Amino acid sequence: MSAGHFLWPILLFLSILSVATSDDELQTLLTIKTSLKSSNTLVFNTWDAKINPTCNFTGITCDPTTNLVKEIELSYQNLTGQVPFDAICQLKSLERLSLGFNSLSGPVTEDLNKCVNLKYLDLGNNNFYGSVPDISRLDQLMYFYINMSGFSGTFPWKSLENMTNLVEFSVGDNPFNRSQFPNEVLNCTNLHVLYLTNCSIEGRIPRGIGNLTELRDLELSQNYISGGIPVEITKLHNLWQLELYANELTGPLPVGFGNLTNLQRFDASTNYLSGDLSEIKLLTKLTSLQLFENEFTGELPAELGEFKNLVNFSIYTNKLTGQIPQNLGSFSDFDFIDASENFFTGTIPPNMCKKGNMTKLLLLQNNLTGGIPETYANCLSLTRLRVSKNLLSGVVPNGIWGLPNVEMIDLAMNQLVGPVTSDIGNANSLAQLLLSDNQFSGELPSEISKATKLNSLDLSNNQFSGGIPSSIGDLKKLNNLYLQNNKFSGSIPDSLGSCVSLNVVNLAYNSFTGNIPVSIGSLPTLTFLNLSNNQLSGLIPGSLSSLKLSLLDLSDNQLSGPIPQSLSMEAYNGSFAGNDGLCGQNFKNFSPCSADSRGSRELRKLLIWFLVLGILAIIVSLSCFLYLRKKEGLKDNNRSWKEDSWDVKSFHVLSFTEDEILDGINQDNLIGNGGSGNVYKITLENGKELAVKHIWNLDSGGRKKVKSTTPMLGKRGGKSSEFDAEVQTLSSIRHVNVVKLYCSITSEDSSLLVYEYMPNGSLWDRLHSCKKLALDWNTRYEIALGAAKGMEYLHHGCDRPVLHRDVKSSNILLDELLKPRIADFGLAKIVQSNTTKDSSHVIAGTHGYIAPEYGYTHRVNERSDVYSFGVVLLELVTGKRPIEPEFGENKDIVNWVSSQLKGKESVLSIVDSAILEGYEEDALKVLKIAILCTARQPNQRPTMRTVVKMLEDAEPCKLVGIIFSKNDGIMTKELKENVKL
Known part of the structure; x- marks a missing residue:
């Protein structure tokens, strides 16, 4: 019998076995398809055995010999659901499983350990939870990625003992339990990539790291690693990237560090490293x-100036001296330099923008001399120019003012002279112009109104003269206007009232004349107004009464007449001094207003003019109304706004009707107003009380939107961004410490938000206003903890983090039991999944609460909210407002608290005297948390989740730690470092 007769039964058996195996694998793949979902409909459309063989399914690769599944590649496919590892690991030939960059959730089960043939496993960038299971049987793995996937607990480092084939190992950005550096990794001598960033490693970098001589990329950043950089690291000659930032490393760069001649990227920032940088001069491939x-x-090695590839160079906040190499950036497509906060001398290197690609020039707080090189006037790519706090002199090149992409020009605190030229009109991207404390002179050019993105203008302490351009009202985004201590003259233009975003106006110590513009009182977000030491005259406008000011100073002018009754409160004591013509009822330094006083006569004249103008306005309005009625054939000339078409969207079960709400929107029920609308208190027939915010929809010019006579093209035309933000944010939020939004009621020109009513007003009211209450420490603590839990929910409890962006005591409302609710989400932003940590470019918030990085980075994230919350904690501890005259000019509560941290006695003096004796130590625990929250650097602030935990530990009468040393009462080093400003 021939060999073929023996062979064909075997082939037939293998064929039958292959079909059976393929059927099993098909069922496995269909199980995967059932378990996972995707918004990308194309992913699983091909996973249908009726139209495709298994090996033609999208993302599936089979072994060409056995037709068994060898690879599953489903990364970046918007997948959700739990991964069925028990099914997947039945694919016996599976070598590659790639599920990275999706939204997969649930735990990773022990079944993963059954995928014994895996060589490539990518579960990174997902939303898993729980611990990483034992993976010791996966000893064939060469590539292992689980970074940024939500894993916690303790990583099973022992599993790595036999994984000697590993080439790339990436487990960073997971909140693992703290552990020592895993020595098991040191056995993986084939490693090219080791990514252990942000996974809670502590202790020292072991000397055995030098055994991993194949490493190209070593990343150990954002851990708790201490000690020095071991000299053995210099054996890693293949390294092209070394990331050690945000640890606790000490000592110098090791001798021989310059041997890493292939190094292109080196980041050891935010540590405690010391010594000189002489080893750097040999790393000529650095980018x-x-x-x-x-x-x-x-000093910086002079050789840095000859580097051909260096494009990013950041060495701020060190103790470096000498000159910055003058050729720096001359030979590469240089991007940015930040050498701020050192002791550099000499001049600014002139050629860093030689290739025309430089974006940031940051050299603030050094001892640099000379002028700003003319070459940077042609650096059209520049977005940030910051050279403040140096010894620079001379005239600024004209082209600097008009750079088309520059977002910040910060030249403050130098010896610069000359004018701001008309080129400023070309600065289409300029958001911040900071020129304080120089010798600039001349008039402010009218072209500045063309820089319409300006949000901060600080010209204080210079020699500017002339008037404020009347076109300043075109700067709709202007938040802060500092013009104090100059030689400005003329009247304050009425158009200033058109700068609808203003938070701060400081025009003190100039020579302004004429009246205070009534229009200033219409600025919806103004919190700081200083017009002192000028030559202003006439009445104090009653319109200022509508402002919610943390500081008002009209002192040392020539004002006359009565102080408006609504401004006659203790909070403004001293705000009107030096105006001999003023009179008032509630200030002992002013005589009562008489009927024949000059102010009264002027007031009567003003009232007569208002009456005449009012009558004329009525006549004109009536004429227009009759004309329109005749033209349009209106039958009813008294149509109620209730007859508008209203759209009701409920977010809870409602016990009231639309008509009950509309009936309550009247002047008698008005209880407040703010930047985004009026607020009314409405009592329903059943006795329930509600708060209703009424928002007029605005057109692009900030005016109330007039109804169109044509049909609406959308569900709602022209709705306000404040309304959109608040509804989007609050409608999906359910938390006891976040104000409840019952429903929204909208029409074409008006929007209503119906909330639960908070009978005790805001925390600001109870701490600072005429409604002030004597809050004991236990109550303050409960308010702090409840508000923190509300903020924690916004940052960590929602599907995506919600940035409030205007956290302040007036946005923390109190119910009948003084329990807090976070409110007013008109500036809130939901962080999208594809945004970076710097989530928003919008300058938003309230003076005194705004985090310092707004001035540095023009961006905000969750840590910016944490800063603002820290200011609220300082208010609770000290009883002071964020801005007080006693803090000094341009100083806030954070600066003031920092200045008091000298010893236990001075720190205790910070605590509000209204807090009963015996609770001071409890208040100091919260003070420490507030100081951590208001750290200068965002990455040094805790998350809101950590803040809640710390506040819970600071419960009154609960011992959590010692702030002061037992010997001399001086602050510990840790606390001093955390309050560095």
Whole structure:
């Protein structure tokens, strides 16, 4: 019998076995399809055995010999659901499983350990939870990625003992339990990539790291690693990237560090490294060098100026001296330099923008001399120019003012002279112009009104003269206007009232004349107004009464007449001094207003004029109304706004009707107003009380939107961004410490938000206003903890983090039991999944609460909210407002608290005297938390989840730690470092 007769039964058996195996694998793949969902409909459309063989399914690759599944590639497919590892690991030939960059959730089960043939496993960038299971049987793995996937607990480092084939190992950005550096990794001598960033590693970098000589990329950042950089790291000659930032490393760069001649990216920033940088001179392939926030000394190697590839160089906040190499950036497509906060001398290197690609020039707070090189006037790519706090002199090149992409020009605190030229009109992107404390002179050019993105203008302490351009009203985004201590003259233009975003106006110590414009009282977000030490005359406008000011100073002018009754409160004591013509009922330094006083006569004249103008307005309005009625054939000339078409969207079960709400929108029920609308208190027939915010929809010019006579093209035309933000945010939120939104009621020109009513007003009212209450410490603590839990929910409890962006005591409302609710989400922003940590470019918030990075980065994130919350904690501890005259000019509560941290006695003096004796130590626990929250650097602030935990530990009468040393009562080093400003 021939060999073929023996062979064909075997082939037939293998064929039958292959079909059976393929059927099993088909069922496995269909199980995966059932378990996972995707918004990308194309992913699983092909997973149909009726139209495709298994090996033609999207993302599936089979072994060409056995037709068994070898690879599953489903990364970046918007997948959701739990991964059925028990089914997947039945694919016996599976070598590659790639599910990264999706939204997969649930735990990763022990079944993963059954995928014994895996060589490539990518579960990174998902939303898993729980611990990583034992993976010791996956000893064939070469590529392992689970970074940024939500894993916690303790990583099973022992599983790595036999994984000697590993080439890339990435487990960073997971909140694992703290552990020592995993020595098991040191056995993986084939490693090219080791990514252990942000996974809670502590202790020292072991000397055995030098055994991993194949490493190209070593990333150990954002951990708790201490000690020095071991000299053995210099054996890693293949390294092209070394990331050690945000640890607790000390000591110098090791001798021989310059041997890493293939290094292109080196980041050891935010540590405690010291010594000189002489080793750096040999790393000629560097493209990015980041060593900021350390303790390096000595001079920069001159060889840096000859580097051909260096494009990013950041070394701010060290103790470096000498000159910055003058050729720096001359030979590469240089991007940015930040050498701020050192002791550099000499001049600014002139050629860093030689290739025309530089974006940031940041050299503030050094001892640099000379002028700003003319070459930067042609650097059209520049977005940030910051050279403040130096010894620079001379005239600023004209082209600097008009750079088309520059967002910030910060030249403050130098010796610069000359004018701001008309080129400023070309600065289409300019958001911040900071020129304070120089010797600039001349008039402010009218072209500045063309820089319509300006949100901060600080010209204080210079020699500017002339008037404020009347076109300043075109700056609709202007938040802060500092013109104090100059030689400005003329009247304050009425158009200033058109700068609808203003938070701060400081025009003190100039020579302004004429009346205070009534229009200033219409600025919806103004909190700081200082017009002192000018030559202003006439009456104090009653319109100022509508402002919610943390500081008002009209002192030392020539004002006359009565102080408006609504401004006659203790909070403004001293605000009107030096105006001999003023009179008032509630200030002992002013005589009562008489009927024949000059102010009364002027008031009567003003009232007569208002009466005449009012009558004329009525006549004109009536004429227009009759004309329109005749033209349009209106039958009813008294149509109620209730007859508008209203759209009701409920977010809870409602016990009231639309008509009950509309009936209550009247002047008798008005209880407040703010930047985004009036607020009314409405009592229903059943006795329930509600708060209703009424928002007029605005047109692009900020005017009330007039109804169109044509049909609406959308569900609602022209609705306000404030309304959109608040509804989008609050409608999906359910938390006891976030104000409840019952429903929205909208029409074409008006929008209503119906909330639960908070009978005790805001925390600001109870701490600072005429409604002030004597809050004991236990109550303050409960308010702090409840508000923190509300903020924690916004940041960590929603599907995507919600940035409030205007956290302040007036936005923390109190119910009948003084329990807090976070409110007013008109500036809120939901962080999208594809945004970076710097989630928003919008300058938003209230003066005194705004985090300092707004001025540095023009961006905000969750840590910016944490800063604002820290200010609220300072208010609770001290009883003071964020801005007080006693703090000094341009100082806030954070600066003031920092200045008091000298010893236990001075720290205790910070605590509000209204807090009963015996609770001071409890208040100091919360003070410590507030100081952590208001750290200068965002990455040094805790998350809101950590803040809640710390506040819970600071419960009154609960011992959690000692702030002061037992010997001398001086602050501990840790606390001093956390309050560095």
